[in-house]
Amino acid sequence: MIRIDSVTKRYPDGTVAVDRLSLDIPDRSITVLVGPSGCGKTTTLRMINRMVDLSEGTISLDGADITKQPVNTLRRSMGYVIQNAGLFQHRTIVDNIATVPRMLGWGKEKARARATELMERVGLDASLAKRYPYQLSGGQQQRVGVARALAADPPVLLMDEPFSAVDPVVRKGLQDELLRLQEELGKTIVFVTHDIDEAIKLGTMVAVLRTGGKLAQFAPPAELLSDPADAFVEDFLGADRGIRRLSFFSSAGLDLKTSPIVAVDSTAEQIAERTTPGVPYLLVTDLDGRPLGWSEPGALTAGAVDTARLLAYGRPFAAGKDSLRAALDGSVLSPTGWAVGVDDTGRVVGVVSQQAVGEAIRSAHAAVRPDAKAVG
Numbered sequence: 001m002i003r004i005d006s007v008t009k010r011y012p013d014g015t016v017a018v019d020r021l022s023l024d025i026p027d028r029s030i031t032v033l034v035g036p037s038g039c040g041k042t043t044t045l046r047m048i049n050r051m052v053d054l055s056e057g058t059i060s061l062d063g064a065d066i067t068k069q070p071v072n073t074l075r076r077s078m079g080y081v082i083q084n085a086g087l088f089q090h091r092t093i094v095d096n097i098a099t100v101p102r103m104l105g106w107g108k109e110k111a112r113a114r115a116t117e118l119m120e121r122v123g124l125d126a127s128l129a130k131r132y133p134y135q136l137s138g139g140q141q142q143r144v145g146v147a148r149a150l151a152a153d154p155p156v157l158l159m160d161e162p163f164s165a166v167d168p169v170v171r172k173g174l175q176d177e178l179l180r181l182q183e184e185l186g187k188t189i190v191f192v193t194h195d196i197d198e199a200i201k202l203g204t205m206v207a208v209l210r211t212g213g214k215l216a217q218f219a220p221p222a223e224l225l226s227d228p229a230d231a232f233v234e235d236f237l238g239a240d241r242g243i244r245r246l247s248f249f250s251s252a253g254l255d256l257k258t259s260p261i262v263a264v265d266s267t268a269e270q271i272a273e274r275t276t277p278g279v280p281y282l283l284v285t286d287l288d289g290r291p292l293g294w295s296e297p298g299a300l301t302a303g304a305v306d307t308a309r310l311l312a313y314g315r316p317f318a319a320g321k322d323s324l325r326a327a328l329d330g331s332v333l334s335p336t337g338w339a340v341g342v343d344d345t346g347r348v349v350g351v352v353s354q355q356a357v358g359e360a361i362r363s364a365h366a367a368v369r370p371d372a373k374a375v376g
């Protein structure tokens with residue numbers, strides 16, 4: 001565990017970048033530092049690997065004061081990843097990744113073999129090994145940065161806004177990759193970002209800092225969303241806090257209805273039988289049970305529904321797997337106000353009204369604490 005105990009950083013010009021910060025960073029999980037620009041995130045990260053000397057307080061790694069151990073030994077136990085990857089431009093990808101092992105005295109072949117293995121780990125094609133960084137996309141370079149930091153297999157990874165220079169789609173891919181890697185490798189990761197969505201998605205614990213390097217709140221993301229410590233944290237979480245929080249509630253408890261569903265070849269009797277008072281629409285599925293669209297019962301032609309005239313069904317949610325946020329989104333996107341729940345194969349398992357989603361949200365809030373991890 002990394003323990004930051006009452007740490008202050010005063011730069012020579014008098015700037016207090018970090019002010020009596022205390023954080024217990026748990027092992028083998030991702031701790032995110034988030035906060036506005038200039039709040040001391042980078043300074044905190046760099047004090048952990050002693051690229052910046054702290055002014056007061058102590059930082060310890062597994063109980064040992066970091067200032068009491070040789071700085072090289074300390075840094076070897078901590079990979080460091082920065083924005084734009086910070087690659088050596090005159091070295092090939094494979095040699096970039098092999099940098100630290102080579103510094104540690106590994107032979108060339110062994111270091112390259114390790115680099116090749118890591119390229120695969122982080123989702124880089126082996127054909128890129130001989131290229132130079134400028135011949136890679138931003139997302140690929142970022143992956144190289146992660147691979148390089150992992151090369152000597154350090155227990156700790158320090159990541160300073162590693163994904164902020166890439167577009168949202170690539171960023172999402174890199175985030176998913178990091179979560180997958182973390183499951184596989186179980187590193188202790190300290191991750192800096194100013195993007196609250198990234199913090200919520202990646203963090204097991206999230207530290208919100210305010211300007212002046214003061215800790216505003218340190219909590220799991222679900223708790224941050226349900227119980228922000230003060231107006232600053234609430235403001236930082238933004239206007240969608242309530243909606244975001246729904247990501248932590250499963251759709252498993254939703255009362256899915258199977259009655260207002262008809263197959264595309266339904267007879268007049270079947271349509272009549274499926275028509276329920278108070279439910280103005282029927283969901284039409286293909287013969288495999290996949291959704292096609294909504295219709296008022298009276299507008300359906302028995303035996304062969306005209307699918308071109310159906311109303312869109314929005315975006316279906318994976319019933320029981322996706323969160324209430326996904327179910328709500330599905331119902332909001334649907335012109336009928338009903339969301340479609342599907343199974344792994346995309347077949348309809350039931351439909352649910354906006355009103356029923358609303359009831360599920362209220363009872364989820366009233367019941368227990370939200371799940372520790374977002375469910376999608």
Ligand SMILES: Nc1ncnc2c1ncn2[C@@H]1O[C@H](COP(=O)(O)OP(=O)(O)OP(=O)(O)O)[C@@H](O)[C@H]1O
Nearest residue numbers: 011013015017036037038039040041042043044194
């Ligand atoms: N070498 C330095 N000398 C003096 N002040 C510094 C130095 N480095 C950083 N600072 C100041 O310390 C404060 C915290 O800086 P830091 O880089 O840690 O912020 P940050 O949270 O990482 O910001 P950003 O989100 O913009 O990266 C800022 O006010 C910054 O101007």
Ligand SMILES: [Mg+2]
Nearest residue numbers: 041042043160
């Ligand atoms: Mg910074």
